[in-house]
Amino acid sequence: MGTQIDDLVQMRDIETLYELMAEDEDWMNQLDAAEGLVKLGDKRGLEFLLSARQSEDREIRDVAKEVLESPTLKRMLDEIKAEERRELQGKVDAAKKRLQKGQRVFRYKMVFLPTGEMLDEDLASEGFYIPGLSEFGLEGWEVVNMIPRRGQVLGGSVDEYISGAYFLMKKEVSADEAGELDE
Numbered sequence: 001m002g003t004q005i006d007d008l009v010q011m012r013d014i015e016t017l018y019e020l021m022a023e024d025e026d027w028m029n030q031l032d033a034a035e036g037l038v039k040l041g042d043k044r045g046l047e048f049l050l051s052a053r054q055s056e057d058r059e060i061r062d063v064a065k066e067v068l069e070s071p072t073l074k075r076m077l078d079e080i081k082a083e084e085r086r087e088l089q090g091k092v093d094a095a096k097k098r099l100q101k102g103q104r105v106f107r108y109k110m111v112f113l114p115t116g117e118m119l120d121e122d123l124a125s126e127g128f129y130i131p132g133l134s135e136f137g138l139e140g141w142e143v144v145n146m147i148p149r150r151g152q153v154l155g156g157s158v159d160e161y162i163s164g165a166y167f168l169m170k171k172e173v174s175a176d177e178a179g180e181l182d183e
Helices: 002-010 014-023 025-041 041-051 058-069 071-100 131-138 175-182
Strands: 103-113 142-154 160-173
Touching: 002 014, 002 025, 002 071, 014 025, 014 041, 025 041, 025 160, 041 058, 041 103, 041 160, 058 175, 071 103, 103 131, 103 175, 131 142, 160 175
Parallel strands: none
Antiparallel strands: 103 160, 142 160
């Protein structure tokens, strides 16, 4: 990290680090600022580094990977993840209490199904049978939204097709299913 970033970390200047991460023209400064944010426990820095690891630029990917693998950052990541687990456990415990009081609790998840698993080419059929969704329905999950995923026929081509869809699933948890919240 550069001296300027080190100074900002020592001063615990999260706002300036965030501004550098979000707005600096030099990607190395952005990654250094993100690393500084993680050292201060700010999850936005971690999200930025994880995103940079997916960059189209190989050099950016390599530097982001190196930063994420440093012992100091790994320790900080472990601390952030532990805090997230504690927060989630607190929410699960609160949800279980709501269930005991007869209040409603829901679980949500996103499921991707490729087109081949959704389409039935029989034109005489009365609709499409989608085994994956039917199985979720039998388990109590309800589809609340669907987002098509587009693919391209050829790289650089403007021809697109639907390659599948993401389904937002919702399930109400009953009091006797409270154990599912721990999963």
